[in-house]
Amino acid sequence: MDTGWHSKVHYFLRLFSKVVGDTDLLMAYFSGEMRGIYFIMGVAGSGKTTIGAALAQQLGLSFIDADDEHPAENIEKMKAGIPLTDEDRVPWLQKVRSRAISASSQNGVVIACSALKQVYRNLLEENLINVHWIFLDGDWSVLHERLNSRKNHYMPASLLHSQLATLERPEKAIRINAKHSVAETVEMIIRSLQLKKERIGIVGLGVMGKALARNLGNKGWQLSLYNREVKGIEELVAQQSVNDYPELSTALPFNDIHAFVKSLGSSPYIFMMLPAGEATDHFLNLLIPLLSPGAIIIDGANAFYADTEKHQQQILGHHIHLLGCGVSGGEQGALEGPALMVSGDKKAYDKVAPLLLSMAAVNGSGNSCCAYIGKGGSGHYVKMVHNAIEYGEMQLLAEVYGIMRNGLQMEEEAIAAIFDEWQQTELHSYLLGITQQIVNTKYNHKPILSLINDKASYKGTGAWAAQEAAFLGEPAGMFATALNARYISANTRLRNWVQQYLNSHDQVVTQKNATIDIEQIKLVYTLVRIWNHHQGFALITKAAEQYGWDISLVAIADVWRAGCIIRSSLMDKLAEGFAHTNMVSAMPYCKEILASNYADLVQLVASATLSEIPIPIISEAYQSILQYKQKKLSTTLIQAQRDFFGAHGFQWEDDIEGAIQHIDWV
Numbered sequence: 001m002d003t004g005w006h007s008k009v010h011y012f013l014r015l016f017s018k019v020v021g022d023t024d025l026l027m028a029y030f031s032g033e034m035r036g037i038y039f040i041m042g043v044a045g046s047g048k049t050t051i052g053a054a055l056a057q058q059l060g061l062s063f064i065d066a067d068d069e070h071p072a073e074n075i076e077k078m079k080a081g082i083p084l085t086d087e088d089r090v091p092w093l094q095k096v097r098s099r100a101i102s103a104s105s106q107n108g109v110v111i112a113c114s115a116l117k118q119v120y121r122n123l124l125e126e127n128l129i130n131v132h133w134i135f136l137d138g139d140w141s142v143l144h145e146r147l148n149s150r151k152n153h154y155m156p157a158s159l160l161h162s163q164l165a166t167l168e169r170p171e172k173a174i175r176i177n178a179k180h181s182v183a184e185t186v187e188m189i190i191r192s193l194q195l196k197k198e199r200i201g202i203v204g205l206g207v208m209g210k211a212l213a214r215n216l217g218n219k220g221w222q223l224s225l226y227n228r229e230v231k232g233i234e235e236l237v238a239q240q241s242v243n244d245y246p247e248l249s250t251a252l253p254f255n256d257i258h259a260f261v262k263s264l265g266s267s268p269y270i271f272m273m274l275p276a277g278e279a280t281d282h283f284l285n286l287l288i289p290l291l292s293p294g295a296i297i298i299d300g301a302n303a304f305y306a307d308t309e310k311h312q313q314q315i316l317g318h319h320i321h322l323l324g325c326g327v328s329g330g331e332q333g334a335l336e337g338p339a340l341m342v343s344g345d346k347k348a349y350d351k352v353a354p355l356l357l358s359m360a361a362v363n364g365s366g367n368s369c370c371a372y373i374g375k376g377g378s379g380h381y382v383k384m385v386h387n388a389i390e391y392g393e394m395q396l397l398a399e400v401y402g403i404m405r406n407g408l409q410m411e412e413e414a415i416a417a418i419f420d421e422w423q424q425t426e427l428h429s430y431l432l433g434i435t436q437q438i439v440n441t442k443y444n445h446k447p448i449l450s451l452i453n454d455k456a457s458y459k460g461t462g463a464w465a466a467q468e469a470a471f472l473g474e475p476a477g478m479f480a481t482a483l484n485a486r487y488i489s490a491n492t493r494l495r496n497w498v499q500q501y502l503n504s505h506d507q508v509v510t511q512k513n514a515t516i517d518i519e520q521i522k523l524v525y526t527l528v529r530i531w532n533h534h535q536g537f538a539l540i541t542k543a544a545e546q547y548g549w550d551i552s553l554v555a556i557a558d559v560w561r562a563g564c565i566i567r568s569s570l571m572d573k574l575a576e577g578f579a580h581t582n583m584v585s586a587m588p589y590c591k592e593i594l595a596s597n598y599a600d601l602v603q604l605v606a607s608a609t610l611s612e613i614p615i616p617i618i619s620e621a622y623q624s625i626l627q628y629k630q631k632k633l634s635t636t637l638i639q640a641q642r643d644f645f646g647a648h649g650f651q652w653e654d655d656i657e658g659a660i661q662h663i664d665w666v
């Protein structure tokens with residue numbers, strides 16, 4: 001190397017930089033290629049220093065612990081438990097940035113730095129290239145425990161609260177939960193960094209597809225977007241999305257499937273967001289022959305689990321994978337963070353996990369609401385059960401509204417006020433929240449609910465769940481009841497006929513020999529929700545046994561704690577409870593409610609029945625609990641009848657061996 005030449009360049013650079021003011025940056029630009037700068041950020045206790053050092057070693061890069069760069073005054077303040085101000089941080093951040101620049105010009109560098117606010121991060125990465133952010137997130141308890149076990153560090157555990165309050169979660173960072181081991185975390189980071197270099201395909205830019213694409217665009221993924229071209233109906237949809245949304249401005253738009261696949265490189269990863277059924281079948285038939293081995297298709301539709309398994313079989317010989325991915329949360333969820341339930345080949349899942357984890361909502365424990373559920377179509381199965389619980393919750397809310405409106409003759413504002421009150425308690429849920437808003441909504445100066453046609457619509461998932469429960473012999477009658485309530489509402493012909501025949505009046509309901517009060521409704525609402533969730537999780541348990549899926553109910557409840565339609569305070573409790581039992585109704589919290597609110601359930605069913613207020617799902621809950629409650633059921637007669645006409649056999653009650661008997665009845 002011509003050292004004379006080198007030192008002359010450096011001399012001029014120093015001179016030049018005096019004018020421009022940033023020596024380190026100029027030196028780095030001119031003295032060689034700028035290598036990667038990997039910032040590992042997070043609050044105290046997130047493990048950024050340990051993980052940063054391990055990552056640097058694995059990548060063969062230098063490591064800087066930004067905590068070591070604090071001026072003495074800052075350290076004194078922190079030791080005294082005084083939070084640093086933004087002004088305190090400026091010289092420190094500038095120093096860290098300078099060190100990053102010089103280290104990156106030599107070798108590339110990993111820097112552990114709290115960088116809690118966006119302005120700090122802006123300052124750190126100003127004018128730099130090839131910067132990657134890795135964010136170690138976690139809930140308070142994990143971080144606090146870690147901090148408490150740390151010896152000889154100047155940061156007291158009490159500072160954690162102020163750090164968490166200051167923290168502005170970065171949008172574009174690779175986000176990893178701090179609960180994992182160092183080795184696991186490093187592996188996840190490396191996998192994410194590799195995947196970030198790929199271009200991800202999104203197919204189907206309907207409401208959900210577009211929202212998911214925007215979500216990924218916001219997180220800094222490189223995207224190729226594809227939508228079919230149908231003259232006069234769907235024209236240049238991908239191009240339009242790129243034009244409309246700044247977060248998609250770097251995405252490549254396609255309406256030609258060949259060009260789209262080509263843009264994705266040698267092993268494409270494609271997120272498919274098409275209507276389930278025919279549209280998906282048709283598209284897969286076009287797509288599969290174009291894909292090279294190693295490709296992974298993620299089907300985000302509300303597909304029937306058996307169809308997902310059929311597609312997985314269809315691609316077996318092609319060395320490509322198809323993952324079923326239940327997506328919940330509606331349009332807003334898809335955009336801001338949905339809940340994802342994924343199944344299929346585990347290795348394929350691991351490859352695309354960083355993409356899915358980054359897209360998903362984050363729950364109160366800092367976990368991404370994305371889980372690998374199991375083999376085959378189990379992800380779509382779990383999504384189907386999610387929807388069945390959703391049907392149950394919605395029907396229950398409709399009945400509660402009906403009792404208040406028609407039984408108690410309450411005005412909409414008063415009902416909304418009650419729902420609002422409940423929302424501040426353990427009854428808090430997404431569905432209760434939107435119900436409160438709906439009930440409170442006026443349209444043309446009238447309550448909107450007085451103007452909406454009562455025919456309730458549906459797609460496929462509710463019916464599949466009821467069908468599956470019946471098929472597997474799992475008594476989940478709440479789902480069939482909620483579904484039938486929608487079917488009955490839409491059966492205008494029979495409704496008209498029955499109304500005529502039974503002399504119906506216009507929603508005038510009087511409380512005959514019955515008293516209903518708000519507190520009682522609240523207690524019943526609390527109980528029936530538990531029963532509805534009990535049936536959902538029981539169906540999943542049964543399916544897992546039947547289909548050989550190794551399913552974790554803790555993981556499912558954890559995924560359903562945020563992003564999805566059935567997120568609620570109850571789900572938080574269930575996620576904890578599944579660590580001890582697989583049965584919702586056996587959890588102490590639920591058992592207590594079932595026992596203490598049962599008498600109100602009996603009372604309300606009786607009162608509503610006498611007042612002729614339809615309460616199918618409340619009655620279904622009551623009837624099924626009542627049956628479980630009996631020491632002896634009248635089903636003895638069924639056994640006898642079966643034996644009478646078909647010699648199907650029965651057992652004597654006092655025979656512990658349970659030998660099958662048959663008698664000659666005639």
Ligand code: 6PG
Nearest residue numbers: 327328329330387458459460565
């Ligand atoms: C979700 C929802 C969603 C479902 C709609 C409509 O989790 O985001 O479950 O996937 O499609 O709720 O379902 P129905 O038309 O059957 O009511």
